[in-house]
Amino acid sequence: MINRQRLVSEFLALVQIDSLSRREGRIAKRLAATLEGLGVAVEVDDAGRKVSGETGNLLAKFPGSAPGAPPLLLCAHMDTVVPGEKVKPIVSGDVVRTDGTTVLGGDDKAGIVAILEALRVLREDTVPHGPIDVLFTVCEEFGLLGAKHFDVGRLRARTGLVLDVDGVCELVTQAPAANKLDVTVHGLEAHAGVCPEQGISAIKVAGEAIAAMRLGRIDAETTANLGLLEGGMAVNIVPNRVRIRGETRSRSLAKLEEQTQHMRRCFEEAAARHKATAGGREHVARVEAKIERDYDRLDLPDDAPIVKLVKRAAANLGKPLLTRATGGGCDANVLNGRGLAIANLGCGMREIHTVNEWIDVRDMIATAELLVETVRLNAAG
Secondary structure (H helix, E strand, O other): OOOHHHHHHHHHHHHOOOOEOOOOHHHHHHHHHHHHHOOOOEEEOOHHHHOOOOOOOEEEEEOOOOOOOOOEEEEEEOOEOOOOOOOOOEEEOOEEEOOOOOOOOHHHHHHHHHHHHHHHHHHHOOOOOOOEEEEEEOOOOOOOHHHHOOOHHHOOOOEEEEEEEOOEEEEEEEEOEEEEEEEEEEOEOOEOOOOHHHOEOHHHHHHHHHHOOOOEEEEOOEEEEEEEEEEOOOOOEOOOEEEEEEEEEEOOHHHHHHHHHHHHHHHHHHHHOOEEEEOOEEEEOEEEEEEEEEEOOEEOOOOOHHHHHHHHHHHHOOOOOEEEEOOOOOHHHHHHHOOOEEEEEEEOOEOOOOOOOEEEHHHHHHHHHHHHHHHHHHHHO
């Protein structure tokens, strides 16, 4: 049976441990001790070194108590976003919120607490279960770097759940793949007052490209955004360089490719229109575009075994499960891209990444209950 007081105490303790991306050392130490107290060794990988952080990903492998039951992965991330230091949680009835100066950190400490409480209940109530791999990652909020640097070959489980999305009794089974774009437009510097016609403004080229570009919501599956632009040296110099960084996401790989190439073409076509003569020769603006896959899509059908398993568990608890899509990415995207079948289970967090963040204790309890029943059914077959 879920212990409400223990769950709330754990949550309040964890949200008060500062754990911004790359600075998860303190919470990792606390969680490692908690997992070891549950009777398993904790492995720490080298992701911390690779991301220049304080610690790596934590992996704990719980043995199964039901012979022949398949292993299951339970995963959440340890880092939080800014402003996330010196969190002062306020409890009002069933609701925990911030004091309005920081995020609460329910993203993703609500997921961590649900996993820990489920593990305790499994042991206390001697619930039969298969092997359970528990993975707590670093740097999820900073490019999913912890998961990207995790070796999935260390896992026994090939299917399971990430707990890292809002809502309760909701399962995200579809999420987009994403491409990152890093574009540099090269123009030609010149004195802006004496001979501007001898220069090519990289900012003007970029502006024309952006004006011609489809951005924002492209369709139900696809989005695109340019988020960073930097360039120029002084107001009296025609700028010879500007760097633009952006992204595009889509649940359709064909649409992702089409939008990516559209964005590239807008820059290339704008650059081709801008020429200048200086020093006795003609100069043409040019574009360098670096495009790389940021993360793969999450695309689980409703008849995927993990989806059917969680649906059965929710039905047993009298709580219908909603499966849905999202426009965000999480560790589940990375793990699915490595050949695993991982869905993203809602764990009650609300208004995340804002100083208005809050969570209902009843939703955390419901999530932990759903985890226990999911693990039990996984062993029962």
